[in-house]
Amino acid sequence: MRRRILLATIPVMLLVTLFTGCAGATTGPAAKPRQEIVRKSVIGTDWQMYQLRITLPAGTGFPVLLKLAEGDKADGYFYLEKGSNVDFSINADAQVYRSTKQVSGKVNSDRFSFTASKALGSTYILQLNNSTLNSTEPQVVFLEVIYPVKGSIYVPLETTPQTP
Numbered sequence: 001m002r003r004r005i006l007l008a009t010i011p012v013m014l015l016v017t018l019f020t021g022c023a024g025a026t027t028g029p030a031a032k033p034r035q036e037i038v039r040k041s042v043i044g045t046d047w048q049m050y051q052l053r054i055t056l057p058a059g060t061g062f063p064v065l066l067k068l069a070e071g072d073k074a075d076g077y078f079y080l081e082k083g084s085n086v087d088f089s090i091n092a093d094a095q096v097y098r099s100t101k102q103v104s105g106k107v108n109s110d111r112f113s114f115t116a117s118k119a120l121g122s123t124y125i126l127q128l129n130n131s132t133l134n135s136t137e138p139q140v141v142f143l144e145v146i147y148p149v150k151g152s153i154y155v156p157l158e159t160t161p162q163t164p
Helices: 002-020
Strands: 034-043 047-056 061-067 073-082 087-091 095-098 109-115 123-129 139-148 152-154
Touching: 047 061, 047 123, 061 139, 073 123, 087 109, 095 109, 123 139
Parallel strands: none
Antiparallel strands: 034 047, 047 139, 061 123, 061 152, 073 109, 073 139, 087 095, 087 123
């Protein structure tokens, strides 16, 4: 009797695992980065600030686009809330900034400041990368960016295919 019950429940458990077992996974090749706006605020009349929390599964990256006019200044910092290493760079038509490894050989926080120039273009990409491939734990980065009110900040949107 027990054997029949056991044999009857195994296929049901396998079907449940197939259909729901991976739905909540946040790591692995199918895992995607995600962002959360922690805070956004206008500072005085000339500046605005965004604070983002970005989760980077192993082997993924996340760009934050900053549109600035010539002479605009941007400032900010990041630090790892969870994890041990992140690659950070700022690029336009050429590389503007790249975080250097600390004494530990890793990057876990840094400050940045730059002035937009016509020669570099108007869009600056603040790129965060988790280059670890063998870790199942994502890197969680807190990023703050301060820039002029007339500037704009963009993050990627995830789109899902529409079904007819």
